[in-house]
Amino acid sequence: MALTKEQIAKHIAKELRDGYYVNLGIGIPTLVANYIPEGINVVLQSENGLLGMGPFPFEGEEDPDLINAGKQTITTVPGSAFFDSAMSFGMIRAGKVDLTVLGAMEVSERGDIANWKIPGKMVKGMGGAMDLVASARNIIVAMVHSNPKGGSKLLPECTLPLTGVRCVRKIVTDLAELDITNEGFKLIARAPGVSVEEIKSKTAGKLIVEGDVPEMIF
């Protein structure tokens, strides 16, 4: 069975390590914050200028001066810090953010990512995505395996305009966890009940399957 968005997020949360500074993109990545394993402390960075992002505020406690990069009202946790956008992207570029999770429209087998522009459609802009993918040491893409038309989003080459080149390290889709290797997409784990054959058929880029690929455990 294909994973739900929540399960994709939960599986990615296993990558978190104690003390990590983490930047979570809009959409599925945001959900990762709900599944931080027990005993692990991570600090969430919001690239509009905050370390130590907390959950959404309770109704009536929204503060218009306190939003995240998705422009949502949020809160802070104890020990948070505010800073300007230059320092925010400065710490990202300097590799101080340990993990970045973001969505994508396409990922190539070399780790190129496209997630900001569809030719012919109104382009809203890259926001901070190009900075994040060019700089973060560890980039995980959270996305569904196939686009709405049923085409694979894991390709030999991206067809859409690129956001960054050779930067993605890992992809977690509704069907599988895959690492980007020099040889292509390496299958690390399958969604429960999803066969290697199904993943193979839905992955247009080169897929490497070594030995017995375990099922994810939730």
Place this chain on the structure above:
Amino acid sequence: MALTKEQIAKHIAKELRDGYYVNLGIGIPTLVANYIPEGINVVLQSENGLLGMGPFPFEGEEDPDLINAGKQTITTVPGSAFFDSAMSFGMIRAGKVDLTVLGAMEVSERGDIANWKIPGKMVKGMGGAMDLVASARNIIVAMVHSNPKGGSKLLPECTLPLTGVRCVRKIVTDLAELDITNEGFKLIARAPGVSVEEIKSKTAGKLIVEGDVPEMIF
């Protein structure tokens, strides 16, 4: 009569305009702060990270966390701000400091300045001088006209290692006020009782004298 250090400072203080941000170097330049004309507000910048430097503290009120670029204990005036060294030199480089006054060992007729290194002697370093002379929009040198051996400090070319090139705009010495022009040192004013001939004889670089050169008034 040659000017005293205090008179050199007082004459330079006439260049101050209301609202100026000013950086004063060590030595004679520091004294300029004592002669700020009435009705004129200037803000003193200290490149170790302060805007709004005040006078020395009263005895017993010295604060070791509050020093100027000369490492002297100082105070602040109301409306001061602290910042780090990158921002401090950032505002200098960006031309936000209106006037810089500093000492020199030699100035050339093109406006080159040497004030940091004497070959054969222990070199202490340039500190912030190279940043200041390379960046300030308006640099006035305060110095005596001749070196201790009687040689001119206003030269066709500097003989000492340079601090900056073509950056000095004006020089006030114990004998004269001179502007740097495309043609050389232009005599603007004489110290009271000092003749054009004396200034000419003590200026090794090209000196331009046009019309009647007024005496300074104190």
Place this chain on the structure above:
Amino acid sequence: MKKIVASADEAVSDIRDGATIMLGGFGLCGIPENCIAALVRKGIKGLTCISNNAGVDDFGIGLMLNQKQVKKMISSYVGENAEFERQLLSGELEVELIPQGTLASRCLAAGYGMPAIFTPAGVGTEVANGKETRHFKDKAYLLELAFEVDFAIVKAWKGDTEGNLIYRETARNFNPLMAMAGKITIAEVEELVPAGELDPDHIHTPGIYVHRIFKGVHYEKRIEQRTVRKVN
């Protein structure tokens, strides 16, 4: 020299048709509401606006777009805004999209007197077109130039008569960077106090970067995405 001006209208009085202006804020958070309203009243046209976003249909820079005052937007993310999209598709409006960190760094470069900076953002993408790419230790970077703008307009929480500014929470964002980048910088603040009332250790933008300051009024501080959690 007094930096205090009486109103937003006075603060923007010498901004002319065709000017290039920067406006602080991220989304609708920390935007100079009073100055935007004054620019709309003033009715100047042909502006190039540098701002991370372009507002929404009826707030922020959207208000200027509605009056067709903007010739070109330079932003990292736009188009929460139907009128914006219409003008863009009809060719009335020009848009230059640049990565958010690059936007921030080009402001910083201007404020720190650095003519250009290197960033890896956009290497290998269409953002790199026409730009110099340079390698340092096997990593590729783009050379990006410092902004040069006539006016920067920012919003702070508190300010003093010397022009010192303090921002609040994530309303800081681009404001201190743009404050440093303007040839003329205009700051509107929620609270304006006499020099000496702000702790000099707490100041985010030293007054040397600020040329005009006034106390703004009637801040709406509209929330773009109101998200809440339920009380358990």
Place this chain on the structure above:
Amino acid sequence: MKKIVASADEAVSDIRDGATIMLGGFGLCGIPENCIAALVRKGIKGLTCISNNAGVDDFGIGLMLNQKQVKKMISSYVGENAEFERQLLSGELEVELIPQGTLASRCLAAGYGMPAIFTPAGVGTEVANGKETRHFKDKAYLLELAFEVDFAIVKAWKGDTEGNLIYRETARNFNPLMAMAGKITIAEVEELVPAGELDPDHIHTPGIYVHRIFKGVHYEKRIEQRTVRKVN
């Protein structure tokens, strides 16, 4: 992951002979007194020290110079220090002098992930020797590379358990810049408080840049030039 360490000795325990370390402070103002004492106790040798100054004979980095622990100093201004001068003239000590603003900017570049910056400081002087000069709009700049250091050691006024730091007055100077530039950054603070006690708007160095923090003891805070005015 706990950033708190018990002492200066624990904080510097893995700094080895031959390491490159940065030390915050300007003159004797805002220097990491506790860590310097621990480095002297530890007795490691062959250090390259990046710091704006080199202390005085019996305080600051001067204490490390006395023990001949320093192979090379990278500073903007040195030599308030007889032992320093002796070692320099005898060839025991190597010195690289760089303009103060360049020193600051090369730290900033490291902390902001910029491989290099351009500055006009030193153009046309011996500082420019061997460096790339480049013109932007007819003004010449030198290309200066970001620092790369193993350890940065800084002193702050207040810190919290997350590593957030606040500096006091001109004791800020190079400290926030060096804090950003270290692969490992060690902060000693006068007051160490639980997370949540510092106002997040007042923090100068966000904890992400700080790896180890401890409460320092017995600060001497020596004054280098005690200057006072007379009561009228």
